[in-house]
Amino acid sequence: MPSTQTPPIAGGAIDPPSLRPPIADARIERVDAARVRARLEELHAQGWTMLLDLGAADYPLRTPRFDVVYHLLKLSAAARTVAEVGTPERMRLLCGVEADDARVPTASDLWPSADWAEREVFDLFGIVFDGHPDLRRIQMPHTWEGHPLRKDYPLRGPARERSPRPAFALKSNVQAGVPPSGETLAALQEQRKKS
Amino acid sequence: MSSLSTTPLTPEIVSREGNTMVLSMGPQHPSTHGVLQLVLEIEGENVVNVDPEIGYLHTGIEKSAENLFWSQAQTVIERMDYLAPESNSLCYVLAAEKLLGIADRIPSRAQAIRVLFAELTRIASHCVWLGTHCIDLGALSVFFYTFDLRENILDLQEEAGGARMHPNYLRIGGCNGDLPEGFLAKLDALIEKFPGRMADLRGLLQANPIFQDRTIGIANLCANDAVAWNVTGPSLRASGVAYDVRRAFPYCGYESYEFDVPTRTEGDAYARFLVRLEEMEQAHRILQQVRKRLDEPGPVMIDDTKVAAPPKETIALSMEALIHHFKIVSEGFRVPPGDVYQSVESPRGELGFYLVSDGGNRPYRVRTRPPSLYNLQAIKAIARGNLIADLVVTIGSLDPVFGEVDR
Known part of the structure; x- marks a missing residue:
């Protein structure tokens, strides 16, 4: 992860191996x-x-x-x-x-x-x-798309979608009074009263 | 090579020609020292074909390192081979210093401290290997002897760097501060304790008929195969090739230390055991020589404020020191463009880094040559025709660390 506030300073060398230090x-x-x-x-x-x-x-x-x-x-x-x-x-x-x-x-x-x-x-x-006898992915999962070490591959993926909440925990359902468990309803209503 | 695996053994292609069947071993098998899946084709108890499946611990350390400052990248690199963190950081640091062109200006005390930690970490790593290898074979008590010794070494790491496992103590340009007070006394105690503990371990195992039965003549690898399969470290030396990076491409002044490179010619699991034990004793020999050099005080960090942040106490007194400190902390330092390959002898073999810099403040490319990956790959040549029970011995004797195999 980019851990610093400052942007990276690119060196700008397009072909570094050709610039041989001694x-x-x-x-x-x-x-x-x-x-x-x-x-x-x-x-x-x-x-x-x-x-x-x-x-x-x-x-x-x-x-x-x-x-x-x-x-x-x-x-x-x-x-x-x-x-x-x-x-x-x-x-x-x-x-x-x-x-x-x-x-x-x-x-x-x-x-x-x-x-x-x-x-x-x-x-x-x-x-x-x-001619490689068995060219498969080795580190990434076999279903992976893209090649992570390429420079145009992003360091972070898109934010993952949150898994949907169970129906009984949705606020709209709590208000409508259709939760399967009375306990959850009570707890949620308590919470609403407080806030 | 006839020993090359030609068909992938996926569960979908279950071959039942003749009497063979496909069996999946791992990835949660306790003998795999991490997460390794072995897809085996077996005929009765004999392994006909083996296809190791790795990548379960892939965390993209190379990619992460390429997006951190040169000095920050070291923290993730230390986590590759988590049993020998100092070997990783030492190799990376040496490579970066070569690119910076400061390799010949590192203070001699810093070099001695680096050798000290490289050898301590070798002993600690072999301790873990021996303990877990013996647990695989059913000998539980050895573990307590080796982990006791390792705990002493972790204490030393904690004293110097502040953390038990990943001290991040070796830095580009030297070490992070001098050894703390009382460190050398603890080191002396360890050096004194070591021979007795080694005698215990040898006494427990070397002439033990059960241990010998399980390891002699098992997991054979001849010298030609070892070289062709790119096996390095103790596993290569147990096959008879005396290639040790510390002697072939010396670094940190290893050429000025007296030590032997133990080799055996049998190339079996027992030979690897003997080579590693002897290597621990040679590491102890080097420790004694380093200990003498550590009596001389001296700087432990290069005197170059472009690379090393100036000492904290000068910051309050000098404007320039403050500026240098701020620059290094907030945006790191730039490294001249170019590429370099540097290798060190890690406890598992030749650990190498191919670093490329584009002139910026982050490494452009960090390619690791992981010794564990290549050593483990040779299992395809070793395991064929052996018993399944010996597979556990084979994995143990190759000593792979999966943080490094998968990175």
Whole structure:
């Protein structure tokens, strides 16, 4: 919830990932949706064994609108000691996705762990992963409409309609003297007298 | 991968080919440590296929965080992994500091306090894991031993931050005030008490034939599968891969502490138990080293009034301090645009944050890499072919926290 009285100060950066501060947290690469599958296959073959994370971000004013963000780690399953692991290489692959045809080929056959991550991105951003074996919503209910983590999705929903009061509690009925229970009527009339 | 689930096992598609039947376990099952529904396809007592259904605790923490100030977002982020709140806030704080470009200006005492709480929270979290894991297996008394120890740690959190569970004590730029008087004496008492309590726990469980029967050779995960399924933390190290973020990508000066990264090669539930116990002992080792560093006084907050509100006592004396304080409280601070990935070793594995700032006073995107989610996902590979009774051991040994899985 917006907890402060002051309105948000938008930074105004339309494409923040392109404004790289000098932070060496990973090797960074950018691909478009058409080439991402080939690039992922290549990386998988090169020994990037772990798909550390798969997420997305929404930049509504930018073309392409979405980024699917892959974080990869070159970790050998045979590394039995800390020295053998060392500092494994880490890579961030940013894949731009168009707004009107938000589709990306799946990576779940290369890294099985992409399964739930892709379902989550599909659920919360509405990006479709072509070839995913079981693309269903994962966090939101299956009947949900809309994709909550998109920037144009409101933080709060409309005020919920209050459930209707039972007939005997309606003031008009109390006045007409048709409540099923005398007790409620007495209590309500008492209350009216007081007010 | 042959172990990938290809068909969703919804109750509508009840497959009764051969002798299998579909059984729903949870979401209110006590062994699921939260709310997890497992739709099982079983043949007799054997699990043929498992389809975990998550999302029951989804509270939109990422969305909430993106609509709060940089400093406020921390309060909701601490509630993701509610058993290790300091790991969450530490990771978020480190990432935000990198974006702000102040990561190398954090006072060393603040770094030591961060390590202190990261390790305390590791012990506390493993205490909850061990207690509840043993309850799942029918051993009720272990719970009292572990929760007693955890209570001491929660007391320390309360002393420092004012709240037992979510102290919100680590802040962007340092810590919220120095450790209170009497804190170090309590810490000393805990450090002294720990080895005896650990010996109790080992004595209760390690050579216990019932415990061994339930865990040895159960819930096997080989190193290749663990890496492919993106399993991290103790569960990965129990499969033999010595990947620990504290060693691979050190933060908060972890490279200057002496500790081992315990590994096993069996990859079963018992190996995970041993790795976690040893990890608690290594955390104790780090605590002893931190304790020595905490004797030196020093600042615990960065000296930069653009990020950290100036101390309260200066406000009455200096106009500038008052203005800075007012600005930070009323509209937060701006963070230069850019994106960053930062990870820490949480008790469950690699916890990561991918933060994007558009230059405003709220984080533009807060993407979490939740270790529990990926660790839990591996249950699809682990549970196949095992008994239903062992499923409870499997969930327990992976130690998922559903606040974090669902966020």
